[in-house]
Every structure is written in C-alpha cells, then in structure tokens.
Amino acid sequence: MDAELYLDYNTVIHRLDPRTKILLFVYSFIVVVLYEHPPWLLPIALLVLLHTAAARSWRNLWRIRVLLLILTVWSLILWNFFASGETHLFWVIDKESLLFSVARTILLLVMIISGVNLISTTRNEELVLGMIRLGLPYRVGFAISTALRLVPTTAASLQTIAQAQRSRGLDLDSGNILERMRKYIPLLIPVFITTIRSTNIFGMALESKGFGAREDRTFYLQLHSGIVDRILLIGGGLFVLVSLYLNFRGYGDIPGLTRF
Template identity: 60%
Template sequence: MDSEIYLDRDTFFHRLDPRTKIIILLVTFVIVLYYQNPLWILPISALVVVQGILADSLINLRRIRYIMLVLAVSGLIIWNLFAGGQTRLFWIFTVESLAYSLGRVLIMLTLITAGMIFMSTTRNEEFVIGMIRLGLPYRVGFAISTALRLVPTIVGSVFIIAQAQRSRGLDLDSGNLLERIRKYLPLLVPVFVSTIRNTNIFGMALEAKGFGAREQRTFYLDIKMQRADYWMLGLMLVMFVITTYLKIRGFGDIPGLIRF
C-alpha cells in the first residue's frame, strides 16, 4: 500500500500554480456551503468530480471509501434530528428534513473530494510556498504542511501494524463492516504510540537544524503564475460572484424547513 497521497501526473491541474489551486479549494469550500437544497449543491459537486477526473485523482478516494460510506449513512440519519418540516414521511423523517440531510451529506462528500483532489495534485512543498506567497507566515504554513504529511504516515503505520497482526494470526478481513471496524480499533493504540514517538523525533530534528533561527528564508522551489492560472482565477471569480448573488437573492433554500 502506497501511503503517499500525491499522484505524480502530467495534467492541467497538476501544472497550475499552487496559489491558484489553494484559491480554487477555498472558493469551492465557500460556495458549496451557500445552499441547503441538494439540487443546488449537485452542480457544484459535479464540477468537483469533473475536476477530479481531469486531474486523474479520484482513484485516491478508494482509500477512504469506507469512511465516506459511514459518514454518508450516519449523516442521512443524524441530520434529520436537527431539522423538520410540514410534510411527514415516517418516524423522524419529513420531506424537508430528508432533503436537508441529503444536502448536508452532499456538502460533506464534496468537501472531502475537493480536499483529496487538492492533496493529490499538490506537493507539500508547493502547498507551503503557495501559502507563504499568499501572505501566510512561514511557521503557520509549515505547521499545516506537517499535519498533512502526517496523514500518509499514519495510514502507512496502520497498514504495517495490520500486516504484523495478520502474520500473528489476527483475522481482520472476515465479518461485516462493523465487525471489521471493531477489529481495527485495538490497532489504534500502537498507531498513536508510534505517531507520538515520531513527532518527538521530528521536533528534535527541527531544533538540531536551527528551525526559526532566521526570519528571512530562501526556497529551492520557485513558482510563477502562468496564463492558465489567470484564466482559472477569472473563472473562479465569476463562479463566486454568481453563486453569491444567487445566495443573496434567496435561491437554494428548502421551503418549509424547520431547523432545531
């Protein structure tokens, strides 16, 4: 199992400036939260899926497909506890609350997909320098990139520990989904211990190399905006203006929805 999230592809989105990809991600995160009605959220979700297809990055969603499935099923039930409506269906479900829960689940899956596409098309080094060029302090950018770098490290630790337990006779593959999740829970203890140990070593390595000794830093990676970046930024600006205008005009709401 490859623990690296970034996919080395030669696609249009891979070649974009990291600042452009950060802005695309931020705009997507904002506009997808504008609406309640899933029919209004669906076009934005479809655009994110098209982006993933063009970036050849949707394959990474297979890694978290079970997590996304659990989030989707639980979200369809839980969000109905916080919403109601006038058209009752059965139990706690109404037409309005069901539409609201579908919209919330669609938003959640869209945000996860957009984030996975971003990490699949952007190296950590590009992400850091992109945020710094956008005005973020270096230490903040370094902290965020380190947190993202820990994700594949933790995934790799889970895989290694699971393989070690399988070699000792532990059956992790039989049973339904809930039973397999229950079997994986004891593996979290050595994963957490390993992560804390690696974090301590990482901190000592930073101190040994004089991290933060100088305010001004130089960077090996040099980024530069191209014509494609300006076209994408213009497209995102138009999309942001249109969706914001529609939100202000009251489109995308669910008539009769009661939020608790």
C-alpha cells in the same frame, strides 16, 4: 506500504500554481455552504467532480470509498433529526428534511472531494509555499503540511503493526463491535509509541537543519502563475460572486423547512 496522498501525475491541474489550487479549494467551500436545496448544489458538485477528473484524483477517492460511504449513509439519516418540514413521509423523515439531508450530504462530499483534489495534486512544499504567499506565516503553513505528512507515515506503521499482531494470532475480523474495539488496543499502543518516536526524530532533524534559525528564509521552489491560472481564478471568482448574489436574493432555500 504505499500511502502517499500526492499523486505524481502531470495533469493540467498538477501544473497549476498552488495558490490557484488553494483558492479554488476555498471557493468551493464558500459556494457550497450557501444553498440548502439539492438542485442548487448540483452544478457545484459537478464542477468539483470535473476538477477530480482533470486531476485524475479518482485513485485517492477510491481509497477512502468506505469512509465516504459511511459518511453518506449517516449524513442522509442524521440531518433529519436537525430539521423538519410540512410534508411528513415516515419515521422522523419529512420531504423537506430529506431534501435538506441530501443537500448537506452533497456539501460534506464536496468539501472532502475538494480537499482530496487539493492534496492529490499539490506537493507538500508547494502547499506550504502557496499558503505563505497567500499571507499565512511560515510556521503555520509548515505545521499544516507536517500534519498532512503524518497521515501516510502513520498508515504505513499501522499496516506493519497489524501484520505483527496478526502473526501472533490476533484476529481482527471477527466478534461484535465491543470485542473488535478491544482487539484494536494491541495496534493502537504501538502505533502511538512509534509515531511519537518518529515525530521526535523528525523534530530533531528539523532543528538540526536550521529550522527557524532566522526570521527570513528563502525558497528554492518557485511559483509560476500562467494564463490558465488567471482564467480559473477569474471564472471561479465570478461563480462565487454570482452565487453570493443569488443566495442574497433568497434562492436555493427549501420552502417550509424548519432547522433546529
């Protein structure tokens, strides 16, 4: 019913230029992949969470809490299979590989939270326009935003369809994993069909409104870049530069770690 990702608040972050928000998002990706030792990632994680707090995007994180929890658990275990160290603890887990798993989990969470921050505070059109002003072709930007738009509409139809099948006696909450997967078939087929149908109408509506009629197009939306944008971009840029430098000097690695 209420599946919009954009949260319509008026926070400092919401008022930022979408270009700033996209670049901050990119910055967070760059710095977070540099280090493999958890303490080095903590400042980055902290900054990203600060961003979340300022943007009040908690609500969207809360919505995907189950997903985040599953990813965290899996990531904490799985990365141990891809690394080893000198101090064996138990099973496949060494002290070094455990640290590495924690770091990779932080990385994963930072990337997701950063993405959630971006889409919770930026309208679709702003995102497209921001990407275009940053040099992406219009069609590419539009395609990305269309994909994002599919998330809430698909979630809404999934909800209706689940209700329709439950009222026919489908019980989605019991049985083992295999049984449960079979039970989802009555949901998935109608979801695919309605999604394809509405995407089709969407395509027709787009063309009927002259999408791609000309090479050039104008934008009603205007982007305003202010002093806060500049401070954040420069501050963030410095942070990236320092991080790159420290990484270059060899900081942030886990001694004794072997990655496969």
